[in-house]
Amino acid sequence: MKKTKTIFEDGNHKWVAIVRDPDKPNYLIDTNEYLVTHGSHGMLLDPGGAEVFPAVFSALSSEFDPSALTAIFASHQDPDICSSLALWLEFNPQMHCYVSWLWSSFIPHFGGSVETFVSMPDEGIDISLDGLILKAVPAHYLHSSGNFHLYDKVAKVLFSGDVGAALLPPGDDGLFVENFDAHIRHAEGFHRRWMGSNEAKRRWCERVSQLDIDMLCPQHGAIYQGADVQRFINWFDGLQVGICGG
Numbered sequence: 062m063k064k065t066k067t068i069f070e071d072g073n074h075k076w077v078a079i080v081r082d083p084d085k086p087n088y089l090i091d092t093n094e095y096l097v098t099h100g101s102h103g104m105l106l107d108p109g110g111a112e113v114f115p116a117v118f119s120a121l122s123s124e125f126d127p128s129a130l131t132a133i134f135a136s137h138q139d140p141d142i143c144s145s146l147a148l149w150l151e152f153n154p155q156m157h158c159y160v161s162w163l164w165s166s167f168i169p170h171f172g173g174s175v176e177t178f179v180s181m182p183d184e185g186i187d188i189s190l191d192g193l194i195l196k197a198v199p200a201h202y203l204h205s206s207g208n209f210h211l212y213d214k215v216a217k218v219l220f221s222g223d224v225g226a227a228l229l230p231p232g233d234d235g236l237f238v239e240n241f242d243a244h245i246r247h248a249e250g251f252h253r254r255w256m257g258s259n260e261a262k263r264r265w266c267e268r269v270s271q272l273d274i275d276m277l278c279p280q281h282g283a284i285y286q287g288a289d290v291q292r293f294i295n296w297f298d299g300l301q302v303g304i305c306g307g
Contacts (some may be wrong), residue, residue, distance in 0.1 A: 062082060062084070062116055062120060063079050063080060063081060063082040063113075063116045063117060063119070063120040064079075064080055064081050064120065065077050065078070065079055065080075065096075065120050065121070065123060065124050066078045066080065066236055068218070068236075068276060068278070068284065069216040069218060069276070070215070071215070073098075073099060073100050074094060074098070074099050074155055074215060074216065075097070075098045075099075076096070076097055076213070076216055076218055076278075077096040077098070077102065077121075077124050077125075078093060078094075078095055078236060078278070078284070079093070079094040079095065079096060079119075079120045079121060080093050080094075080236060081234050082113065082116045084116070085113065085116070086112075087088055087131065089110075089112055089113065089141075090141060090228075090281065091229075091281060092107070092109050092110070092113060092119075092141055092264050092280055092281060093107075093278070093279065093280050093281065093282075094106065094107060094108055094109050094117050095107070095220055095278060096121055096124060096125060097190060097195070097213065098124075098125055099146075099190045099191045099192070099193040100191035100192070100193075101129060101133075101191065102127055102131045102190050102191035102282065103125050103130045103131060103132075103190075104130070104131065104132040104133070104134055104188075104190050104195070104254070105121070105130055105132075105133050105134070105136070105149070106133075106134045106136075106211060106220050107135065107136055107142045107143065107220075107222065107280050108133055108135075108142075108143055108145050108149055108244070109141060109142070109143075109144075109145050110140050110142075110143075110145055111140075111144045111145045111148060111298035112146045113145070114145040114148045114149075114302075115146070122208060126147070127152045127153070127198065128152045128153050129153070129170060130149065130150075130152070130153055130156055131153070131155075131157070131190070131191075132156060132157045132158070132159060132188070132190065132218075133146065133149060133156060133157070133158045133159070133243070134158075134159045134188070134197075134209075134211055134220075135158055135159065135160040135168060136200075136205075136208060136211075136220075136222035136223070136280070137160075137161065137164065137204065137205035137207065137208045137209075137222065137223075138160075138164040138167050138168055138205060138207070139205070140171075141280075142280070143158070143160075143168060143171055144171050145171075146158060146168070146171040146172045146173055147171060147172025147173065148172075149307070150172055150173055150177065152197065156177070157177060157178070157179050158173060158177050158178050158179065158257055159179045159181055159186075159188060159197065159209075160178060160179070160180065161180070161181050161183075161201075161205075161207030161208065161209060162180035162182060162183070162207070163206060163207030164207050164276055165178050165180040181197050181209060183199060183201065183207075184199065185197040185198055185199050185209060188211075193213075193215065194214075195211055195212065195213050196211070196212045196213075196229045196270075197209045197210070197211060198210040198212050198219070198253065198267050198268065198269065199210065199265075199268070200221075200222065200224060200261075201261060202256075202257050202258040202261035203222075203223070203224050203256050203257075203258070203261055203262060203265055204222065204223040204224070204255050204256060204257075204281070205223075205236075208222060209222075210224070210269075211274055212220055212269075212274075214272070214273065216275075216276075217273050217274055217275035217276070218274070218275065218276045218278060219269060219272060219274045219276070219277050219278065219290075220278050221277050221278060221279050221280075222279065222280050223251075223255060223279065223280055223281065224252075224256070224265065224279065224297070225248070225277050225278075225279035225282070225285060225293055226252075226279045226280060226282050227244060227245075227247040227248040227251065227256075227281065227282030227283060228247055228248075228250075228251055228281065228282070229247050229282055229283070230247070231297070233247075235283055236283060236284060237283055237284050237285075237286055237304075238283045238284065238285050238286070238289050239283075241285075241289050241292055241293075244282075244283060245293075245296060247282065248282065251281075252297065252300055252302055253300065253302055253304045254304065254305060255301075256302035256303065257302070257303045258302070258303060259301065259302055259303060262297060262298070262300075262302055263298065265297075266294050266297060266298040269294060270291070274290045275290070276290070277289075277290045277293060283285070
C-alpha cells in the first residue's frame with residue numbers, strides 16, 4: 062500500500078502526496094500522486110495507471126472520500142498518468158478530467174464520456190476547486206507536446222509532472238530532496254532524453270521563475286522545497302535536452 066503525507070495544510074485547504082508502495086512490482090515505474098482538497102471538494106493530480114489503482118485508492122481513502130472527488134488533472138497522455146481513469150469514474154461518474162485539447166480525443170480511450178473532459182487551451186486556464194483558483198501552467202514539449210503543470214498560489218505549490226522527475230535507486234525513497242547535488246544525478250539522464258526542446262525548456266524556466274514556489278512536486282522521485290526549487294530551475298535551464306545517448 063502507498064503512504065500518504067500531508068505536505069501543506071491551512072484550514073480546509075490541503076495537499077497530500079500519495080507515494081512509495083513497497084509492494085509495487087519492480088517492472089513498473091514508481092509514481093507520485095497528489096490530492097488537493099479545498100472545502101468539501103477534491104482534485105486528484107495524475108492519478109496513475111490501472112496497475113497501481115488499488116494502492117492509490119486505498120491510500121487516498123484514508124484521507125478523503127473518493128466519491129467526493131470532483132476532478133482529475135492529467136498533465137499529459139501517458140498510461141502511468143491516467144489509465145486508471147475509468148476506475149475512478151466508477152466512484153463519481155460526474156467527475157471532470159482536465160487535459161490538454163491535444164489529448165482530449167486520445168485519453169477517452171482510457172474511459173469517460175464526452176461530458177467527462179475539459180479541454181485546456183495551449184495558454185492554460187484557471188480551475189476553480191470550491192472557490193480555490195488553481196492555474197494550469199503550459200509546459201508543452203517538455204516530455205509531451207501537449208503538457209500542463211498546476212500551480213496553487215495559496216499553498217505556493219507547483220505540481221510539475223515529469224519535470225523534476227528522478228529515477229531513484231532502491232532504498233533512496235525520501236519524500237523530499239535532501240542533498241541536491243547527489244539527487245540531481247538521478248534526474249539528469251531522464252531530462253536529457255525525455256525533454257524534447259531546449260526552447261520550450263527555456264520558456265518554462267522563465268515562466269515558473271516568476272511564480273512564488275515553496276515546493277516543486279514531480280510525478281516521479283522526490284519533492285524540491287525551499288532554495289532547491291530555484292536551484293532545480295537554474296540547473297534545468299542550463300541542461301541540454303533532447304539528447305539520445307549522452
